[in-house]
Amino acid sequence: MNLDSVAYVREAPEAEDAPPMLSSGVLAWARVNLFSSIGSSLVTIGCIALIAYWLPQLIGWATTRAIWSATDGALCRQHQDGACWAFIAAKWDYLRFGSYPVAERWRVDLVEAVGALLIGWLLWTNAPRRVWAAFLFFIAYPILAFVLLRGSSVLGLPIVDTLLWGGIFVSLLTAVVGIVFSLPLGVLLALGRRSTLPVVRMASVLFIEFVRGVPFITILFMANNLAPLFLPEAWAPDRLVRPLAGIVIFSAAYMAEEVRGGLQSLGRGQYEGAMALGLNYPLMTALVILPQALTLVIPGIVNNFIGLFMDTTLVSVVGITDFLQAMNNGIKDPVWAGPTIMVTGYVFAGIFYFCFCFGMARYSAHVERILAKGRK
Amino acid sequence: MDPASAKRWSWLNDERARGLIYQILLLGCIAALACGAIYNVVVNMRARGIPMGFGFWNDVAGFDINLHLIQYSNLSTYGRAFWVGVLNTLLVSVISIPLATLLGFVIGVSRLSPNWLLSRFALVYTSIMRNTPLLLLLLFWYNVVLKSLPGPRQSISIGGAIFLNDRGLYLPMPVAREPASWFVGSVLAAIALAFGFRAWARRRQDRTGAQAPTAAVAAALIIGLPALVIAAAGTPFTFDIARLSGFNFKGGLQIIPEMAALVFGLVTFTAAFIAEIVRAGVLAVPVGQSEAAGALGLHRGLSMKLVVIPQAMRLITPPLTSQFLNVVKNSSLAVFVGYPDLVQIFAGTVLNQTQAAVQVMAITMAVYLVISLSVALALNAFNARYALKGR
Numbered sequence: 001m002n003l004d005s006v007a008y009v010r011e012a013p014e015a016e017d018a019p020p021m022l023s024s025g026v027l028a029w030a031r032v033n034l035f036s037s038i039g040s041s042l043v044t045i046g047c048i049a050l051i052a053y054w055l056p057q058l059i060g061w062a063t064t065r066a067i068w069s070a071t072d073g074a075l076c077r078q079h080q081d082g083a084c085w086a087f088i089a090a091k092w093d094y095l096r097f098g099s100y101p102v103a104e105r106w107r108v109d110l111v112e113a114v115g116a117l118l119i120g121w122l123l124w125t126n127a128p129r130r131v132w133a134a135f136l137f138f139i140a141y142p143i144l145a146f147v148l149l150r151g152s153s154v155l156g157l158p159i160v161d162t163l164l165w166g167g168i169f170v171s172l173l174t175a176v177v178g179i180v181f182s183l184p185l186g187v188l189l190a191l192g193r194r195s196t197l198p199v200v201r202m203a204s205v206l207f208i209e210f211v212r213g214v215p216f217i218t219i220l221f222m223a224n225n226l227a228p229l230f231l232p233e234a235w236a237p238d239r240l241v242r243p244l245a246g247i248v249i250f251s252a253a254y255m256a257e258e259v260r261g262g263l264q265s266l267g268r269g270q271y272e273g274a275m276a277l278g279l280n281y282p283l284m285t286a287l288v289i290l291p292q293a294l295t296l297v298i299p300g301i302v303n304n305f306i307g308l309f310m311d312t313t314l315v316s317v318v319g320i321t322d323f324l325q326a327m328n329n330g331i332k333d334p335v336w337a338g339p340t341i342m343v344t345g346y347v348f349a350g351i352f353y354f355c356f357c358f359g360m361a362r363y364s365a366h367v368e369r370i371l372a373k374g375r376k
Numbered sequence: 377m378d379p380a381s382a383k384r385w386s387w388l389n390d391e392r393a394r395g396l397i398y399q400i401l402l403l404g405c406i407a408a409l410a411c412g413a414i415y416n417v418v419v420n421m422r423a424r425g426i427p428m429g430f431g432f433w434n435d436v437a438g439f440d441i442n443l444h445l446i447q448y449s450n451l452s453t454y455g456r457a458f459w460v461g462v463l464n465t466l467l468v469s470v471i472s473i474p475l476a477t478l479l480g481f482v483i484g485v486s487r488l489s490p491n492w493l494l495s496r497f498a499l500v501y502t503s504i505m506r507n508t509p510l511l512l513l514l515l516f517w518y519n520v521v522l523k524s525l526p527g528p529r530q531s532i533s534i535g536g537a538i539f540l541n542d543r544g545l546y547l548p549m550p551v552a553r554e555p556a557s558w559f560v561g562s563v564l565a566a567i568a569l570a571f572g573f574r575a576w577a578r579r580r581q582d583r584t585g586a587q588a589p590t591a592a593v594a595a596a597l598i599i600g601l602p603a604l605v606i607a608a609a610g611t612p613f614t615f616d617i618a619r620l621s622g623f624n625f626k627g628g629l630q631i632i633p634e635m636a637a638l639v640f641g642l643v644t645f646t647a648a649f650i651a652e653i654v655r656a657g658v659l660a661v662p663v664g665q666s667e668a669a670g671a672l673g674l675h676r677g678l679s680m681k682l683v684v685i686p687q688a689m690r691l692i693t694p695p696l697t698s699q700f701l702n703v704v705k706n707s708s709l710a711v712f713v714g715y716p717d718l719v720q721i722f723a724g725t726v727l728n729q730t731q732a733a734v735q736v737m738a739i740t741m742a743v744y745l746v747i748s749l750s751v752a753l754a755l756n757a758f759n760a761r762y763a764l765k766g767r
Contacts (some may be wrong), residue, residue: 033492040491047493199399203406213748214741215705221723222741225733229420230413310509317711324512339524346516350508357507 073336083344091330098166098321107148108169125370138180162240166321174312178247179305186255194263211253216311220246224318243315251308258300262293302364306357324349432730439725441716443632454726461721462743469704472642479643480650487655505648510706513645518637518713528624537617545636546618549629558605559612566601570594634715646703657692690762697755704747718743
């Protein structure tokens with residue numbers, strides 16, 4: 001073959017490629033995730049500088065420079081560059097129980113313990129007999145809690161006026177009452193909204209959209225100021241019951257929308273199958289539709305509950321001493337007055353709410369993953 | 377069963393008949409409740425001597441409001457106070473919503489950043505904000521951050537024009553003078569010209585494929601034309617700078633700390649939720665879309681702008697709108713920091729002074745409902761226009 005007829009012939013071997021870049025190990029990871037470009041590198045350096053500057057200060061403020069034990073605010077006033085955890089320790093009982101009589105506080109502890117047990121049972125996804133847990137939590141527990149917390153002369157428990165209730169216990173109480181009563185109401189509203197009967201549907205839609213269209217505070221104001229006017233003089237509700245009713249009304253509308261999402265995501269086949277089996281509407285709803293729909297919306301319900309728990313901080317506007325209000329009251333105590341008290345108090349309250357809500361959010365994400373697995 | 381009884385009861389097995397009975401029962405219950413409530417309200421209000429009508433609307437309010445966009449003094453009427461409250465609610469919402477959206481988009485995009493550290497920062501921010509009550513944030517901003525600022529005499533001053541102290545933030549207030557109308561006119565003309573240029577450039581690109589530097593031309597127009605006017609006719613505004621006189625600042629544009637706390641709280645809180653919405657929306661666009669855009673030769677920025685974001689917006693818009701409504705509704709937390717919004721003025725002070733709880737609460741709720749419903753209608757119109765057309 002004549003080489004001149006070929007356009008190009010390589011005479012020397014091509015130079016070898018450089019070995020491929022490191023594709024595993026810390027350095028390779030850092031190159032891809034932290035220093036992939038000039039911009040990315042600058043961002044990384046900025047973030048590291050921020051962390052290096054703030055984190056030691058924050059940790060120092062919260063631990064080494066903080067005052068951990070003191071009998072009054074004098075020591076905290078001297079050390080202004082650290083948190084005053086001694087204040088939280090001194091106010092801890094007040095923050096938990098408000099002005100609930102000391103001798104009766106075991107009742108609150110008992111109610112909280114039983115509640116925690118039942119909620120744990122309900123939320124543990126493969127727990128045995130969760131239906132029982134639901135029955136106990138939604139029916140038996142509210143009665144037990146009411147009798148224990150308020151007191152009963154028949155059982156020899158002195159009656160504690162709701163004026164004395166306060167602190168974390170009231171925050172938990174409002175949230176739990178909210179969920180216990182708003183979930184069934186929300187299910188009814190969601191079913192009503194999908195009903196074929198126009199009056200039922202309209203009534204549900206009006207209620208849901210009205211409540212969702214106004215701020216929570218106005219519902220609280222309404223429950224507090226208008227409920228006594230709407231009811232006969234003799235039935236005037238207790239000062240704690242009024243905001244609780246407001247919370248239930250508010251939360252039910254949001255629950256209803258959550259449950260409606262679950263109802264809508266069920267295939268028509270479920271309804272048709274149930275009807276083909278000869279089930280009537282109540283049986284179909286109770287045995288086929290709701291068990292599936294409610295399981296699907298557990299994450300949504302938990303997220304709603306997180307929102308509800310954060311919203312309970314607003315009840316202080318109608319004079320209820322919840323945890324945040326108890327903290328505000330504690331901060332005003334002249335014995336502890338000092339420049340670090342307020343920051344410490346709010347940071348502690350923030351940590352409290354964060355731990356509670358973040359835990360719930362993690363749980364909801366976990367359930368979501370389990371449900372997604374089941375559907376794939 | 378004998379045929380007669382079967383016939384007698386057969387209508388109960390008719391679904392429609394039963395439906396009718398249920399509905400009549402429900403209507404009856406609602407009507408009974410409503411009648412009972414109205415009767416009780418009338419009896420209770422008479423017994424307590426609470427005014428029934430809306431006569432209080434034109435009575436003198438007699439209290440001061442430290443922020444009013446319309447003329448108001450303590451000699452004004454309750455009706456005037458109501459409008460002050462509505463405007464203040466809208467004011468704080470209108471300021472907070474764009475800021476929260478901006479911050480939310482920045483954080484949402486940071487959360488998706490290939491930079492691991494940046495996305496962790498965004499994650500920590502959204503986790504903290506989404507799991508802390510808004511009220512706590514507000515109290516923190518108001519009581520801890522803003523109340524610890526120095527007094528007027530030790531104000532933090534930026535360039536001798538902006539002052540920050542515990543009475544608020546003082547900005548220079550622009551005061552219009554004669555070339556102002558020319559200036560405003562030139563800005564409007566520049567915007568119109570920029571739009572015209574964009575339309576022309578689009579048509580030309582459709583016809584010939586040639587691209588035009590639309591953004592650069594628009595920027596040159598919008599900056600250049602007003603600059604020309606200023607050069608020719610002098611500055612259109614003078615600035616009224618706040619001055620310390622006695623114990624307080626006079627003049628300037630004062631932003632009261634209550635408002636600053638409310639805006640900071642609403643923006644930092646809502647931004648976290650918007651960030652999550654943005655992230656979910658962008659992630660929901662199938663990877664194939666950005667891969668296809670890459671295959672067409674678009675780099676990451678352009679493929680985001682032209683392919684991914686327009687599709688994500690369809691998913692982002694509805695939850696984003698509900699966040700905007702949440703800002704309006706959450707602005708009612710103004711009560712806790714003393715910002716004079718609708719709830720604080722009307723459902724607070726006016727209700728306490730007039731005792732007309734039913735009327736006041738009905739009006740307050742109606743305002744929020746009107747806002748919610750009009751936004752919902754606008755959203756529906758948007759969805760109808762931009763929803764995927766089903767085949």
